[in-house]
Amino acid sequence: MSMSQSKLVRFVTAGNVDDGKSTLIGRILHDSKALLSDQVQSIVNARFGRADAGEMDLAFLTDGLESEREQGITIDVAYRYFTTQRASFIVIDAPGHEQYTRNMVTGASNADIAVVLVDASRIHQGHLKVQTRRHATIAHILGLKIVFAVNKMDLIDWSHSHYQQVEASLIRLSRTLGIEDIDIVPINARSGDNVVHQSAVPSWYQGPCLLQILEQQDKATDFADLPFRFPVQRVVRTNGHTLAAKRGYAGRIASGQIRLGDEVCVATSQQCSRIAKIETYDQILTHAQAGQSITLYTQDDLDIARGDCLTSSDARVTNLVVADLCWLDDQAWQDQQRYILRQGTASTPVRIQTVLHVRDMHDLSQVRGEQALAQNDIALVKLQTQSPIIADEFATNPKLGAFILINVDTNQTVAAGMIRNS
Known part of the structure; x- marks a missing residue:
C-alpha cells in the first residue's frame, strides 16, 4: 500500500x-x-x-x-x-x-x-x-x-x-x-x-x-505521538501466592507509547517505577503504543487500583478545571444535585462551581451570569472535583482532555466536557 x-x-x-x-x-x-x-x-x-x-x-x-x-x-x-x-x-x-x-x-x-x-x-x-x-x-x-x-x-x-x-x-x-x-x-x-x-x-x-x-485533509491526530497515558482497567495477579507472584496493570493505552525500562508514574500519587514487562493475551512485547490493550508490570509494586492512570512524568493533576460543557440531559443542572465526573476509568464527585458563560445559539453571543444549564446548552464552566484529575487540555490530548458528567441518582450521562485550562 x-x-x-x-x-x-x-x-x-x-x-x-x-x-x-x-x-x-x-x-x-x-x-x-x-x-x-x-x-x-x-x-x-x-x-x-x-x-x-x-x-x-x-x-x-x-x-x-x-x-x-x-x-x-x-x-x-x-x-x-x-x-x-x-x-x-x-x-x-x-x-x-x-x-x-x-x-x-x-x-x-x-x-x-x-x-x-x-x-x-x-x-x-x-x-x-x-x-x-x-x-x-x-x-x-x-x-x-x-x-x-x-x-x-x-x-x-x-x-x-x-x-x-x-x-x-x-x-x-x-x-x-x-x-x-x-x-x-x-x-x-x-x-x-x-x-x-x-x-x-x-x-x-x-x-x-x-x-x-x-x-486533501490531513487533520488526524497520531495519538502515539502524545504523552503516555494508560488508564488502568483492572489489576491482575499472576502465579497466585507463590514467591514469583506479580501484580500487573491491565488496560488500553489512551495516548503515547511505552517501552521496557521506561519510567511511569501513578498520576494522582506520583509513585514512580520502571516498566519490567509488557504483555498481551498471547505474547510478550518490548514496545506498545496508543490503541493497544496490554498488561504492564513494573519493577516495584505500586499502590494502584482501577481508576488510576499510569503516565509519563509530565502529567499534572488538579482539583479545579475550566471546561467547555455540552449539557445533554433533559433535566436541567441543579446546584444541589450530585454529579460524578468520569475521565478515562477514573470517577470522582464534582460540582459546577461557576457558569462563566452560556452561548446563545441564535447569535452565538456569550451570555454571562449564573444561568441554569438546560438541555443542549453549550457553556464554559469552572469545575471542582473531590479527587484530583489529570489536567490534559482537550486541544492537546483529546483522549484524557475529555470527560462526562453522570447524575448520581439516575445514573444518566448529563453532559460531555472538554478541559480548556486549569
Whole structure:
C-alpha cells in the first residue's frame, strides 16, 4: 500500500434535521463504488422508500433502524467505511434533530473532520438554522476541521446569488466561533453533483468536489505521538501466592507509547517505577503504543487500583478545571444535585462551581451570569472535583482532555466536557 492510500480520514456529517446527511453518505458510498449489488437492490426495494419508483433512497444505507426508515429521520449514530485511491475513510452519520444532540456529540467525538450540511432551499436571507449553529459550535469545541456543504442546490435552481448569501452567513458564523480555515462547497446529494465527481453544474463554481476536499485533509491526530497515558482497567495477579507472584496493570493505552525500562508514574500519587514487562493475551512485547490493550508490570509494586492512570512524568493533576460543557440531559443542572465526573476509568464527585458563560445559539453571543444549564446548552464552566484529575487540555490530548458528567441518582450521562485550562 502506498503512503497516499494509507491515510485515514474520519469525518462526521452534522447539521439540521432533513438537510440530507444520510443521503449524502449514501451518495458517497454509491458513487465511490463502495456498495455491493445486493445492497443497491435492497435500498431500491426498501419498504419505506421515499424516492421515486425505481430510484434509490440513499439514506437507507445508514438509517438502519426500522423507526428511522419509517419516520425518515436519523436517530442513532451509524458508521460506514470506504476507500478511494487517495485515502481510506470512516464516515459517521449523526442525527440532526435537537432531541438527539447527545448522539451527535458521541459521533463527532470519534471524528477528525465535520461536514456540516446546510439545506440551501430552507435558508432565507442568509439566516442559518439554530441546530446548524449548534453543530458547528460543537464541532469547533471538539477541535474538528469544518467543511460546509451547501446541499439541495437544485431546489433553488443553482442560484449563485442565493448561494453567496448562504456562503456569507457561514463565513460570519466561522469568524464568530474563531474558526480560521473552512471549506464551502455547493452540492446536490440526491443527484451527486459536486459530491464524488465535479459537476458542470453550476458553471459559476470551479472549485473541488466534496470528496476531493476530504481527500486533501490531513487533520488526524497520531495519538502515539502524545504523552503516555494508560488508564488502568483492572489489576491482575499472576502465579497466585507463590514467591514469583506479580501484580500487573491491565488496560488500553489512551495516548503515547511505552517501552521496557521506561519510567511511569501513578498520576494522582506520583509513585514512580520502571516498566519490567509488557504483555498481551498471547505474547510478550518490548514496545506498545496508543490503541493497544496490554498488561504492564513494573519493577516495584505500586499502590494502584482501577481508576488510576499510569503516565509519563509530565502529567499534572488538579482539583479545579475550566471546561467547555455540552449539557445533554433533559433535566436541567441543579446546584444541589450530585454529579460524578468520569475521565478515562477514573470517577470522582464534582460540582459546577461557576457558569462563566452560556452561548446563545441564535447569535452565538456569550451570555454571562449564573444561568441554569438546560438541555443542549453549550457553556464554559469552572469545575471542582473531590479527587484530583489529570489536567490534559482537550486541544492537546483529546483522549484524557475529555470527560462526562453522570447524575448520581439516575445514573444518566448529563453532559460531555472538554478541559480548556486549569
